[in-house]
Amino acid sequence: MLNFLTATATHQNNPTGALLVEVATGIAITPVDPLDRVWSQDYPIAKQFLMRQVYTKYAAFAAGDKLISGDITYVVRAVHPYAAQGGLDAFYFLVLECATLVPVVPYSNKVLRTDPAACWPLWETAGGYAECLVNSPAQNGAYTGVTLGDGVGPDGSPCPFFDGVNDFVDIYSAILSAAFDGGEGSMMIWAKVNAVEVWTDGANRMALHLGTNTSNNYLRMMKESANNRMQWLYYAGGTADSASKSALSDTDWVMLAMTWSKSADLLQYFYDGSREAIDTGLGTYVDALVETYTNVGSQTESGLLPWHGWLAHCAIWDRPLTQAEIAALAAV
């Protein structure tokens, strides 16, 4: 099913060849043309958008051109040029065709709506920092060794590759440590193995590790050394609770999540949005997170138990998410 939008594009007297585009729905649009017309959006005013062309070309739009707004791609269905008149420049009347019935909410927005304490999309394509969408830059992570933008995440955004040798993301920060609640919370990450052989490589491979140490106060979600198994573990005050899921061989993205509540005495383990198991009898988590043990893609900052494949969209909450919320976050 297609939506149709109506827009007018008017050329302005501007040496850069700017066009004023009015979109009937008031949706900001950024046209992208991989060929010879590169556009960038400027001044998004309600129903008016100044769009700058990199070179002067009056016939800016042609049928088939693509205009991209967020996750929505519009295709120019028709262009109706009008001649200059009464001191006005020539302008164009566009009919835009949209292949998306409902505007897609970017996945990261979906995560943010659940009010996480931290959220790292891991979508960078260059640089050393993993932007945290909450409390940035204080909660930004730091990349070590990963290949940025190597893959496509579950939502289509870029994601980093972890080589299974010595790559990780240090997500510790003092502000995260203060926000982290070992008694009530949730954590999530999307994971994809490099190849099906990873499931039988005999190594423990960490997707996400939050901890004070590796002896009696830590949480982790990892691929186990035992073949084709994933493990969730909550170790609080020396009391360990864990669950494993067997017979796994997924080579596509999977969402891993865990929720914990000392007050409700309930641990829940999730794989791709489905609750796999629960536990009771939680211990009391002691102390704050420690940088060495708070990582995406490895157990420690020494690169122990390194993930081999891709990871994306890590988030931490200071409350246990509901099953419905987890299920919703497992859909991109």
Add this chain to the structure above:
Amino acid sequence: MPHHIYFGIENLSLSGSQRDELVQVLCMLGPAGNPQPACLCHWRTRLDGEAVIFEALFDEDNVGIYSFKKWLGATFGVSPATIGHRTATQVLGTLPTIVVTFARSSTDYLRVALFGYDGVTWPTWVESSNECRAYLQANLSEWEPGDG
């Protein structure tokens, strides 16, 4: 010429301070800056602290035999020419890996493995990482805690 590879070192007879001095030098290799974290020098230490795997976009000259002799010579305070070496080749995964042992006065001090490099042809990054992971898989108990 730069090569994005993995190499490992193993201390055979260096003292603790000599080992630390050498590791400090090796940690400085690779580009000072790069938009890809994978190209910057990073490492992983064996559980006993006596072996380290490095990865970066290394300059070819910095991972050659003479370079290691130079660094060892500086560590010992002797001429690099007094440091000998012998090579062997191992197949860890599918490609040959050259293993160089450095010695002085009949004592072996350091072993270096250039993962996927046979002494002639440099591997791609993927090839080198495959050989490195094959090595780790074969020596898992030395590199990973038992509990996981």
